[in-house]
Amino acid sequence: MTVRRNRGVVWRGPISTLREDSTVATFGGEGVQAHMRKWHVTADLTFAAVDQFEIARVLVNRHQLKAGGYVGINTNSTTLSGTVRDRTYLGSELPNTYDAILDLAEVRGGFDLDVNPATLTFDLFFPRRGTRRDDIVLGDHNIRSWSRDEDATKQASEVFGIGHGEGAATLIATAQDSSAVAVYGLTQRVFSRKNVLALVNLQAAVDRQLASFSLPPRVVGVTVGPDDPPLGSYQVGDEIRVTIPSLYRPIAGWRRIYGIDVVWNGSSEDVVLAVGEIGPDLQNPVFPASDQEAMERAELLRRVDTLERVDQT
Structure with a gap:
């Protein structure tokens, strides 16, 4: 299905569900x-010392070369990030392609990604997508409503990463946030990256997860109109100024756009921006790209692939 707006393609993707009544x-x-x-x-x-962009492209290409696997995603770009990685993907483990790409993107020094709905180009951004927009300010003059949900169910002040190997030879990395321990106690999270052979890469992933989970995700759904700011003049990844006079935790400062949803409310359009704090390394959000549950519970978007998807319906 393709969605067009102002003569341009703003969204494209497979139809996955149908709900019908009378x-x-x-x-x-x-x-x-x-x-x-x-x-x-x-x-x-x-892959040994291969640029992370090239690894991501190979992962996409390998599937599209299979019989029936081609969906038209264009990976012809030759741009590189300048950051090399070591990765091993074992066919016997059948790793998910998209998860493998996100594992590359989520580490420090990672990248943002998108598939352009108009051209189907596989776009990779380093160090990150978007720009700081001094011209866009959200406040009392243009915010129609806002909502915020914070969920600490996945909070962890210590993270363990399990890499390649078995038994005593298993690669393990760990990191702890002492300030989070002081607030939440020693709470722990374990994740597996069995395809990672190099300790430095596993440690980078652990550090990224710790930065993501040491504090609960703080994402705000801000509803504005389609004209102020003009829809299409900003994109996922841009940083904008937001002022919300909350009694609990006021917001006043720069926030990054992690999702855009356009909703017909019966008489006009509402544009819901999912905005959140800027990640500590300015390359990743304060919640992992692969972690959708917090966003879904907040009911801000039907589904958000952070930094990658602009859903306009």
Whole structure:
């Protein structure tokens, strides 16, 4: 399905759900990247000191070269990030292609990604997507409503990462946030990256997870109109100034746009911006790109692939 606005393609993706009653048929879909969530690496792939952009492109290309696997994603770009990684993907473990790409993107020195809905180009951004927009300010003059949900169910002040190997030879990395321990106590989280052979890469992923989970995700859904600021003049990844006089925790400062949702409210359009704090390394959000649950519980967006998907329906 393709959605056009002002003669331009603003969204494209497969229709995945249908809900129908006596008066309305509602179609649901995800962006083009939804295809990659159903892909798996089925043959061994090993990369030694290879640019992370090239690894991501190879992961996409390997599936599209399979019979019936091509969906039109264009990976012809030759730009590089300048950051090299070591990665091994074992066909016997059948790692998910999209998760493998996010594992590359989420570490320090990682990147943002997108599939352009108009051209289907696989766009990779280093160090990150978006710009700081001095011209866009959200406040009493243009905010129609806002909502905030904070969820500490996944908070962790210490993170363990399990890498390649078995038994005593298993690669393990850990990191702890002492300030989070002082507030929440010693809470722990374990994740697995069995395809990671190098300790430095596993440690980078652990550090990224700790930065993401040591504090609960703080995402605010801000509803504005389509004209102020003009819809299409900003994108996911941009930083804008937001002022909200909350009694609990006022907001006044720069926030990054992590999702955009356009909703018809019965008489006009509402634009819901998911805005959050800027990550500590300015390359990743304060919640992981692969962690959708917090956003879904907040009911801000039907689905957000951070920094990657602009859903306009």
